[in-house]
Amino acid sequence: MGRSPCCEKAHTNKGAWTKEEDDRLIAYIRAHGEGCWRSLPKAAGLLRCGKSCRLRWINYLRPDLKRGNFTQQEDELIIKLHSLLGNKWSLIAGRLPGRTDNEIKNYWNTHIRRKLVSRGIDPTSHKPINNIIQPQEQEQEEEEEEEKKIKTSVLNKQEEEVLEEEERCPDLNLDLRISPPPHQEPFKTGASTLCFVCSTLGGKACNCNEQAAGAGSIIISGSGSRTNSGYDFLALDYRSLQMK
DNA sequence: AAGGGAAGCAACCGCAGAGAG
DNA sequence: TCTCTCTGCGGTTGCTTCCCT
Numbered sequence: 001m002g003r004s005p006c007c008e009k010a011h012t013n014k015g016a017w018t019k020e021e022d023d024r025l026i027a028y029i030r031a032h033g034e035g036c037w038r039s040l041p042k043a044a045g046l047l048r049c050g051k052s053c054r055l056r057w058i059n060y061l062r063p064d065l066k067r068g069n070f071t072q073q074e075d076e077l078i079i080k081l082h083s084l085l086g087n088k089w090s091l092i093a094g095r096l097p098g099r100t101d102n103e104i105k106n107y108w109n110t111h112i113r114r115k116l117v118s119r120g121i122d123p124t125s126h127k128p129i130n131n132i133i134q135p136q137e138q139e140q141e142e143e144e145e146e147e148k149k150i151k152t153s154v155l156n157k158q159e160e161e162v163l164e165e166e167e168r169c170p171d172l173n174l175d176l177r178i179s180p181p182p183h184q185e186p187f188k189t190g191a192s193t194l195c196f197v198c199s200t201l202g203g204k205a206c207n208c209n210e211q212a213a214g215a216g217s218i219i220i221s222g223s224g225s226r227t228n229s230g231y232d233f234l235a236l237d238y239r240s241l242q243m244k
Numbered sequence: 245a246a247g248g249g250a251a252g253c254a255a256c257c258g259c260a261g262a263g264a265g
Numbered sequence: 266t267c268t269c270t271c272t273g274c275g276g277t278t279g280c281t282t283c284c285c286t
Contacts, residue, residue, distance in 0.1 A: 016254075016280080038271065054272080055255065090274060101274075106253055 013047045017056055021046060025053055026061055059102045066098025070107055078104060079112060083126040 013021070028044035034057070036043075037050035046053060070078075074096060081092045089101035089108075096104065108123075116123040 014256075036271090049256090051257090051272085052255075058273095059254075087275065102254080105275075110252055 012041075012049050012052075014052075017060075021048065022056070022061060025057060029057060029061075055102075059100045062100075064098060065100065070099075070111075074099070075112065075115075078108065079116070079126075082108065082112075 024044050024046055028040065028046075032043075037054040039050070040046075040053050041048045041050055044053075048056075077096065078092060081095055085091050087105075089105045093099055093101040093104050113123045116126075117129070120129050121127070122129050
């Protein structure tokens with residue numbers, strides 16, 4: 001039977017968006033809010049596919065987007081999050097206010113990947129590139145793989161994912177739920193904090209101290225030491241993170 | 245100045261998951 | 266429980282700009 005197309009391709013524009021199209025989309029969303037992307041183009045008088053409108057809004061037109069270069073701190077945060085989450089760009093973007101998954105994905109592929117390689121780190125595994133596996137280690141890895149197979153065969157998919165994540169980062173609490181934050185006060189260890197409410201990063205005065213304590217903060221220290229995953233210069237307090 | 249390659253980024257495509265009926 | 270629709274995500278493509286020769 002096949003999948004039905006998301007829109008009438010014959011009558012839709014493709015490629016770069018014009019100023020007029022942008023204006024129409026902005027005006028429509030301001031008046032009616034986000035959502036119903038399928039019907040939005042027709043209602044807004046746009047010859048675009050709903051998906052295209054959604055993408056344009058989310059990646060480019062949203063008023064809360066932070067434009068401009070990534071900061072060093074954002075860089076390191078992306079690397080750290082990528083080492084924990086992999087190519088889960090939307091999750092990573094959720095930790096970087098004002099940045100989109102597409103933007104982070106592009107930035108990763110064009111800048112960070114190269115940066116890691118030049119540091120001698122494999123951007124996929126976050127391990128040193130010249131980490132040659134010795135026969136004994138390989139045997140051990142195979143054993144672990146076998147054990148994992150047995151383990152995962154008796155777990156459902158959700159449990160499996162949580163287990164995998166915990167194995168990769170034992171400190172990461174993935175018991176994600178909407179609940180009062182574990183810390184009523186942001187850490188004050190002389191390190192700088194990232195506030196997810198007002199997007200303040202790098203030790204600047206936070207606009208919303210009270211809310212920030214409830215929204216989850218990332219503590220960024222400058223120790224610069226290395227762990228197995230390669231980066232320990234970000235001492236993240238993942239337990240205070242909450243899903244968007 | 246012009247051409248070609250590399251880099252950067254916006255946008256598209258196809259798939260998967262969630263939810264409704 | 267199944268089917269269908271809609272939305273969101275990640276991978277990929279292709280256009281534009283920059284830089285080097």
